[in-house]
Each structure stands twice: as C-alpha cells, then as structure tokens.
Amino acid sequence: MTGAPVVELVGVSKRFGGTAGAVDALSGIDLRIDRGDFVSLIGPSGCGKSTLLRIVGDLIAPTTGNVTVNGKPAARARLDRDYGMVFQVPVLFDWRTVQKNVELPLEIIGSPKSERAAKASAMLALVELSAFAGHRPWQLSGGMQQRVAIARALALDPAILLMDEPFGALDEMTRERMNIELLRIWQRTGTTVIFVTHSIPEAVFLSTRVAVMSARPGRITHLIDIDLPRERNVETRETERYFELVTEVREALRAGEAPVGDGGPASARVRAEGIAG
Amino acid sequence: MSVALPEPPRRTAAAWVGSGIRDWLPAAAVFAGFLAFWELLVVVFQIKQFILPGPLAIAAAWRAELPALWSATTYTVTEILAGLAIGVTAGILAGVLTARFVALRESLMPFAIAANSVPILAFAPIFNNWFGIANPLSKAMIAAVLCFFPVMINTVRGLISVQPAALELMRSYAAGEMEVFRRVRVPNALPFVFTALRLATTLATIGAVVGEYFGAPKVSLGQYVATSFGYLSVENAWAAIVFTAAIGITLYLLVVLLERLVMPWYTAQAQVT
Amino acid sequence: MATAAASVAPPAVESGRRSTRRRLRPAFGFLVIVAILVVAWEAAKWLAGDPWRYDSFLGTGIAIDHRPPFRIAQFNDINLPHVWDIAAIFFTADARGQTLLQVLLGAGLFTLRNAALGFAIGAVVGLGLAIVIVHIRLVERAIVPLLVVSQTIPIIAIAPLIVIGLRADWLGVAVVTSYLTFFPVTIAAIRGMRSYDPRAYELMTSYAAGRRTILWKLRLPASTAYLFTAFKVGATGSIVGAIVGELPSGITQGLARQILTAMQYYTLAPGKLWAAVVVASVLGIGAFLLVVLVERRVLRGARPDETGADA
Numbered sequence: 031m032t033g034a035p036v037v038e039l040v041g042v043s044k045r046f047g048g049t050a051g052a053v054d055a056l057s058g059i060d061l062r063i064d065r066g067d068f069v070s071l072i073g074p075s076g077c078g079k080s081t082l083l084r085i086v087g088d089l090i091a092p093t094t095g096n097v098t099v100n101g102k103p104a105a106r107a108r109l110d111r112d113y114g115m116v117f118q119v120p121v122l123f124d125w126r127t128v129q130k131n132v133e134l135p136l137e138i139i140g141s142p143k144s145e146r147a148a149k150a151s152a153m154l155a156l157v158e159l160s161a162f163a164g165h166r167p168w169q170l171s172g173g174m175q176q177r178v179a180i181a182r183a184l185a186l187d188p189a190i191l192l193m194d195e196p197f198g199a200l201d202e203m204t205r206e207r208m209n210i211e212l213l214r215i216w217q218r219t220g221t222t223v224i225f226v227t228h229s230i231p232e233a234v235f236l237s238t239r240v241a242v243m244s245a246r247p248g249r250i251t252h253l254i255d256i257d258l259p260r261e262r263n264v265e266t267r268e269t270e271r272y273f274e275l276v277t278e279v280r281e282a283l284r285a286g287e288a289p290v291g292d293g294g295p296a297s298a299r300v301r302a303e304g305i306a307g
Numbered sequence: 308m309s310v311a312l313p314e315p316p317r318r319t320a321a322a323w324v325g326s327g328i329r330d331w332l333p334a335a336a337v338f339a340g341f342l343a344f345w346e347l348l349v350v351v352f353q354i355k356q357f358i359l360p361g362p363l364a365i366a367a368a369w370r371a372e373l374p375a376l377w378s379a380t381t382y383t384v385t386e387i388l389a390g391l392a393i394g395v396t397a398g399i400l401a402g403v404l405t406a407r408f409v410a411l412r413e414s415l416m417p418f419a420i421a422a423n424s425v426p427i428l429a430f431a432p433i434f435n436n437w438f439g440i441a442n443p444l445s446k447a448m449i450a451a452v453l454c455f456f457p458v459m460i461n462t463v464r465g466l467i468s469v470q471p472a473a474l475e476l477m478r479s480y481a482a483g484e485m486e487v488f489r490r491v492r493v494p495n496a497l498p499f500v501f502t503a504l505r506l507a508t509t510l511a512t513i514g515a516v517v518g519e520y521f522g523a524p525k526v527s528l529g530q531y532v533a534t535s536f537g538y539l540s541v542e543n544a545w546a547a548i549v550f551t552a553a554i555g556i557t558l559y560l561l562v563v564l565l566e567r568l569v570m571p572w573y574t575a576q577a578q579v580t
Numbered sequence: 581m582a583t584a585a586a587s588v589a590p591p592a593v594e595s596g597r598r599s600t601r602r603r604l605r606p607a608f609g610f611l612v613i614v615a616i617l618v619v620a621w622e623a624a625k626w627l628a629g630d631p632w633r634y635d636s637f638l639g640t641g642i643a644i645d646h647r648p649p650f651r652i653a654q655f656n657d658i659n660l661p662h663v664w665d666i667a668a669i670f671f672t673a674d675a676r677g678q679t680l681l682q683v684l685l686g687a688g689l690f691t692l693r694n695a696a697l698g699f700a701i702g703a704v705v706g707l708g709l710a711i712v713i714v715h716i717r718l719v720e721r722a723i724v725p726l727l728v729v730s731q732t733i734p735i736i737a738i739a740p741l742i743v744i745g746l747r748a749d750w751l752g753v754a755v756v757t758s759y760l761t762f763f764p765v766t767i768a769a770i771r772g773m774r775s776y777d778p779r780a781y782e783l784m785t786s787y788a789a790g791r792r793t794i795l796w797k798l799r800l801p802a803s804t805a806y807l808f809t810a811f812k813v814g815a816t817g818s819i820v821g822a823i824v825g826e827l828p829s830g831i832t833q834g835l836a837r838q839i840l841t842a843m844q845y846y847t848l849a850p851g852k853l854w855a856a857v858v859v860a861s862v863l864g865i866g867a868f869l870l871v872v873l874v875e876r877r878v879l880r881g882a883r884p885d886e887t888g889a890d891a
Contacts, residue, residue, distance in 0.1 A: 333718065
C-alpha cells in the first residue's frame with residue numbers, strides 16, 4: 031500500500047474522569063490505515079475499541095496525540111462529512127419511511143429533492159432493499175434495519191465507513207449473511223472501513239488487517255495481515271488458511287490479556303506502524 | 308434474504324366500524340344498565356327530585372331547557388377554546404425554551420412541577436378581579452394556566468428524551484443544533500405533546516366551568532348549574548352537567564383525530580408492536 | 581423496538597449517595613423562580629401601580645415617596661397587593677384573638693383531612709378494581725372503556741352536585757375526592773400490573789405459582805412506579821376536589837369558606853384572599869411532595885426507569 035494514509039493515529043491516548051478516579055481507556059495508540067483497507071478492531075470488553083472508533087470520528091476528543099483523517103484533522107473531516115457511521119443499533123427514525131431515513135444526511139447537507147431521492151434509491155438498491163423503500167422501520171427485521179443504516183451511512187459517498195459492532199445484535203446465521211453483504215458493498219464502493227467487533231471469525235472474514243487490542247488501558251498489541259483472497263464467500267470460512275488466521279488472532283488476544291505495566295517486562299506490544307501488506 | 312414482517316392487514320371501512328361496535332358493546336351495556344339501575348333506585352325509594360333526579364327526569368329537563376342550555380354552552384365553549392389556545396401555545400413555547408437551556412431547565416422544571424400541584428382554581432376569584440367577572444377572559448385565563456404546566460412539562464420531556472445514539476448520529480453528520488431540533492427532537496416530542504393535549508382539554512373545561520362557579524354572567528354553564536341549584540331545579544343542573552361532559556368528550560376526540568392526522572406512524576406502530 | 585445502546589460513556593464511577601448539593605438543587609431552583617416572581621411583582625407595581633408612600637419602609641427607616649410613571653389597573657393595591665402587605669396580614673388578629681395564619685392553617689388542616697380520607701378510599705378502591713379487571717377479561721371489556729371516557733369528563737365540575745346531593749357534607753367531599761383519585765389509580769394499576777417482563781411470568785409459572793402469588797410477587801411490585809405517578813395526580817386532585825366540593829356546601833371549617841369570605845370582603849382587605857390562596861397552594865404542593873418523599877423511600881434502590889411510568 032502506498033500513498034497517503036486515509037487515517038493516521040499518532041500517540042493517541044484517552045483518559046476519562048478527573049484527577050481522582052481517572053480511567054485510562056486508551057494509551058499510546060499508533061495506527062495507520064490506507065485507502066481501501068478493511069481494518070477490524072478486536073479486543074476484550076472495555077479495551078476501548080469503541081472509544082478509539084469515536085476518536086477517529088471526532089465524537090470524542092483524545093487526551094493526547096494526533097488524529098488525521100483524509101489528510102485533515104479529525105474535526106475538519108467530521109465537518110466535511112468525510113465518513114459515515116453505523117452503530118450497534120440501527121438508530122432509524124420511526125417517523126420516517128425507509129427511503130426518508132436514507133435521505134436524512136442528504137437533507138442535512140441541503141441536497142435538492144430530486145437528487146436526494148435518486149441517491150437514496152441508489153443506496154437502497156445497493157443493499158438490496160429497494161422493495162421496502164416505503165415501509166416503516168418497525169416493519170423490518172433487525173438485519174434489514176441495519177442494512178438501511180448502512181445505506182444511510184453511504185449516502186454521502188464517504189471516504190471512510192466507521193462501524194461499531196453493527197451485527198452484534200443479530201443471530202449467527204444472519205450475521206454471516208450480513209458479512210457477505212457487507213463485503214459485496216465494500217467492494218462495490220471501495221470505501222475504507224474501520225470495523226469494531228467482538229467476534230474473531232467475523233474480524234478475520236471481513237478484514238484486510240486485524241488490530242488486536244489489549245485490556246484497559248487499550249493498546250494495539252498486534253496488527254495481523256489477513257492474506258485471504260479478496261473475493262470471499264461461504265467456502266472461505268472452511269479453508270485451512272482461515273482457521274490458521276483465526277487461531278493467530280485468538281492467540282494474540284490471549285497474549286494481550288496479560289496484565290500490562292507495573293514496571294514489568296514490556297508485554298507483547300508491537301509498534302504497529304505502516305506495516306506494508 | 309431475510310423476510311420482512313407482513314404488512315398489518317388493511318381493514319375495510321365496514322369491518323373497522325363493526326369491530327368498533329363490538330369493542331364498545333359490553334361497556335355500552337354496562338352503562339345502559341347503570342342508567343336503568345339509577346332510574347329504578349329513584350323510583351323505588353321515591354327519592355325527591357331535588358336530591359337526586361333520575362335519568363328520565365334529566366332527559367326531560369334537557370329537552371325542555373335546550374335553548375338556554377345551548378347558549379350557555381356556546382358561551383362557555385368560547386372560554387374553553389380561548390384558554391386552550393393561550394395555555395397550549397404558551398406551554399409549548401416555554402417548553403421549547405426550557406429544553407434548550409440547561410440552566411433554565413434546572414430551575415424552571417421543579418417550579419413547574421410544583422406549580423402543577425397548586426389548586427389553580429383557588430385563584431379564580433383573583434382572576435375575576437383582574438379581568439372582570441363579566442369578561443370571559445377571566446375564565447379563559449384560568450383554563451389557560453391550568454393547561455400551561457402539563458403542556459410545558461411534557462414538551463420539555465419529549466424534547467430531551469431522545470435516544471443518545473440518535474444524537475451521536477446527528478453529530479457524525481456535523482448537524483447543527485437547529486437541524487437536530489427540527490429533525491430529531493420535535494418528532495420525538497410529538498407523542499408527549501399530544502398526551503398533554505388530551506389532558507389539557509379536560510383541564511380547560513374544568514377551569515372554565517368551575518371558574519364560573521365563582522362568578523360569571525348568567526348565560527354561562529357554571530352559573531346555570533349554580534342558579535339551577537338555587538331554585539332547586541336539580542335536574543336542570545344535571546342536564547347542564549351532561550353538556551359539560553359532552554364538551555369534554557368532544558374536545559378529547561378532536562385531539563385524538565388531530566393526533567391521527569399529525570402522527571399517522573405513531574398509531575400504526577402502536578397497533579403492531 | 582431496538583433498545584438504545586448507551587454511547588460510549590466513561591467507565592462507571594462509584595455511584596454512592598447523591599451529594600446533598602445535587603439533591604437540593606430543584607428546591608433551590610424553585611426558590612430562585614419564586615424570588616424572581618416576587619421581584620417582577622413589585623417591579624410591575626413600581627412602574628404602573630399605585631403610589632408608594634412610606635415613612636419608614638418595612639421598618640428600615642427609609643422614606644419612600646414614589647409615583648409610578650404608568651397606570652395599569654391590574655397592578656393597583658387592590659388587585660395586586662404588595663408582597664409585604666400579604667405577608668403582614670397573616671399576623672393580623674381577628675375578633676377572637678387568633679391570627680389569620682392560625683385560622684387558615686386550621687382550615688387548611690380540615691380540608692387536608694377530608695382530602696386525605698378521600699384519597700385513601702380512592703386509592704384502595706382503585707387498586708381493588710384494577711385487580712379485578714386484570715383477572716377477569718369480561719369486566720375489563722365492560723369497564724375500561726367507561727373509565728377512559730370518564731377521564732375526559734370534568735369530574736370536578738360535578739363535585740358540588742355530589743356534595744349537595746349527599747347532604748352529609750363531609751361524606752360528599754370524601755366521595756368527590758375518592759372519585760378523583762380512583763380513576764388515575766385504576767388506570768395506572770392496570771398498566772402497571774401488565775408491565776412486567778413476560779419472562780418473569782414464565783419463571784413464576786414454572787414454579788407452579790398460583791394467581792394470588794403472581795399477584796403479590798410479580799404484578800403488584802411491577803406496578804409501584806405507575807402507582808406513584810397516579811398517587812401524585814390523585815394527591816393534587818384530592819386537594820382541588822376537596823376545596824371545590826366544599827364550595828357550595830354548608831361546610832364552614834374548610835379553606836373554601838375562607839376563600840369565599842375573603843372574596844366577599846375583597847375590597848376591604850385584599851390581602852386576605854391572597855393569603856388564603858397561598859395556603860391552598862402550600863397545601864397542594866405539600867401533598868405532592870409528601871407522595872414524592874414516600875415514593876423515594878419505597879422505590880429506593882429500584883432501577884431508574886423513565887419509560888411509561890411518567891407519561
């Protein structure tokens with residue numbers, strides 16, 4: 031991968047709370063993500079992966095460090111609407127139809143009516159939900175609602191897609207189907223994706239690289255290249271290489287769980303900086 | 308892919324009316340039974356008319372006094388509508404301002420909640436002094452003050468009880484305060500406001516009629532009740548009460564209708580979930 | 581619907597006792613607003629009321645001789661007495677040597693007792709009816725629509741009729757106030773008793789728990805939050821109902837009579853009406869606060885839940 035990184039984090043840390051009872055959520059995060067990457071953040075509960083995602087999105091300010099998104103400071107990127115975000119819950123507005131929900135960001139930037147409708151329809155077609163454009167959110171299943179959320183996140187053609195455990199609430203089968211859906215969309219649009227997840231199989235299946243984080247204070251302990259072929263499908267989950275990678279991620283997670291600090295020997299922490307794939 | 312939930316079946320108008328009647332049948336039967344029991348009680352125990360008139364006597368009085376009752380009703384209804392207009396508008400405005408500024412909210416909300424438990428009706432004589440007993444505005448203001456606090460409290464609640472995730476979503480779109488207000492807070496607040504509106508209709512009716520008990524032109528419903536009592540024509544008083552009840556029910560139904568028009572998604576969702 | 585996942589919050593801090601400062605903030609806010617109202621009141625009179633003439637203003641020795649630039653009838657000394665005049669009138673004594681404060685407090689207590697009696701009856705009857713309704717479907721279909729309709733009827737307007745019709749004044753007031761409490765309590769109890777988690781119900785059935793056990797251990801606890809909301813409405817309604825019910829009756833010991841008398845002699849002593857109204861307001865707020873305090877004790881430790889119970 032060459033060229034300017036799409037996302038670059040240097041020395042980022044985050045501390046919550048005042049002087050007494052402060053909590054270090056993240057510590058010394060360095061990460062570089064190139065255009066077209068699909069990077070998963072995986073780690074134990076409370077390791078700060080959601081916090082890290084929100085720092086990239088300028089929804090939380092880092093305590094120290096630099097965040098550059100699309101060549102600009104994160105705050106500028108947010109104001110320029112360079113990214114789309116998908117949350118754990120679909121966050122669709124009950125009072126709008128599916129179509130209108132996808133049009134929301136276009137309305138905010140003041141897009142004229144005809145353009146809005148056309149773009150929203152195109153996005154719904156991308157997630158294969160055109161038939162439900164006139165439905166209301168509660169009439170759709172959980173998986174379909176998340177697809178609408180994805181369509182909405184892509185409505186402004188963002189450079190980056192930030193996803194915070196979007197399939198966490200779905201059952202395993204739906205989740206696997208959604209994974210394939212997401213890959214298809216990713217390949218169609220070429221968006222860079224940062225994906226937070228709890229699930230090792232999901233992280234390996236979806237990503238080009240997996241960033242393994244340690245328990246709090248969160249650090250990126252391993253950056254694992256996923257060298258599975260670009261075209262992935264149901265069979266990919268049964269290949270030997272897939273299992274090897276899953277095991278590699280699992281062991282990296284276990285290693286990261288070892289307590290860090292107290293002046294002990296430096297834990298297995300690799301400064302992951304621009305490791306070319 | 309995954310299957311969507313089936314659309315709720317659309318009912319034909321006839322089926323809709325039919326199910327409506329079926330829903331109400333037991334209740335209507337009970338009510339009819341209650342009326343019959345009441346009439347029986349009056350007849351069997353020969354209860355004097357001026358203590359408790361039976362339903363038939365009230366119906367007769369209703370027919371006989373219709374013109375007088377009708378003009379009294381129109382007079383009082385104007386007070387109620389004026390009070391609703393003033394109180395609801397002021398309540399919504401105050402609610403919007405209070406929701407916007409946290410400092411205001413922390414001081415105004417407790418005050419509004421406390422003020423809501425004040426027997427506003429006790430202020431009726433004071434309002435009569437300020438605006439004049441003969442002026443319908445005095446009763447309209449009582450009605451307005453009664454409506455104001457519930458509407459304001461509910462408006463604030465509706466505007467601030469938005470899903471945090473929705474606010475994060477809007478922030479990720481770099482949406483300004485006004486945008487968030489327009490697109491998220493207001494639609495979220497509508498159900499709350501309508502709840503308060505339903506309550507407001509009853510409160511406004513109470514405010515106007517009871518306010519009139521404290522003093523008003525003879526042509527008002529409240530004074531009609533009071534004077535009928537004075538002449539021991541209790542059945543006339545009850546007939547007037549029937550009108551008061553009818554006003555309350557009609558206004559409530561109007562709000563329900565308005566709710567269906569403004570928030571069609573809300574009622575539809577309530578039916579499915 | 582989808583539960584709102586909390587956005588990433590800082591890790592939970594030890595939630596110990598809420599500091600007294602935070603607790604007292606609503607009261608502080610209330611007093612601030614009252615203070616602002618008092619200032620606005622006197623400011624209005626300064627600008628458009630009757631002339632202010634004091635040799636020694638409130639005993640401070642400052643002399644005031646002020647002519648307001650404007651004239652608005654509503655702000656004169658009859659319609660809007662000075663705040664200190666109202667305060668002072670509480671301590672004027674009547675023919676029997678009692679201060680107005682004592683008289684009003686006595687009347688207030690009388691009204692409060694009647695209201696409380698009615699409230700208690702209404703709460704018990706309301707809860708009982710709700711229990712019956714929840715268990716017998718036919719009763720529900722017959723009664724609940726009537727209850728809903730009756731909520732749209734201004735019951736208070738009927739209060740005088742009931743009080744007079746029943747002859748025994750205190751009984752009439754009791755009936756009226758219990759009526760005003762019982763409707764909200766029944767509706768709230770029905771909602772509350774149906775609001776439990778269906779899985780909890782399954783758990784109870786798996787223990788072969790009978791209907792009565794389910795009532796005591798599941799339905800009633802589930803409905804406490806809703807009940808307290810109804811109690812707040814009922815408390816306020818009882819006070820108003822008691823006052824309105826007393827109005828046309830022959831009752832002399834209650835607040836309504838004080839208000840009516842003060843109305844009659846308003847031009848002679850306008851402060852008295854205001855004093856009576858202040859006492860009525862304190863009564864209303866006091867009843868409400870009482871329910872709030874009881875609620876805090878009873879629901880202590882319960883998970884804070886804003887949904888539904890406050891609607």
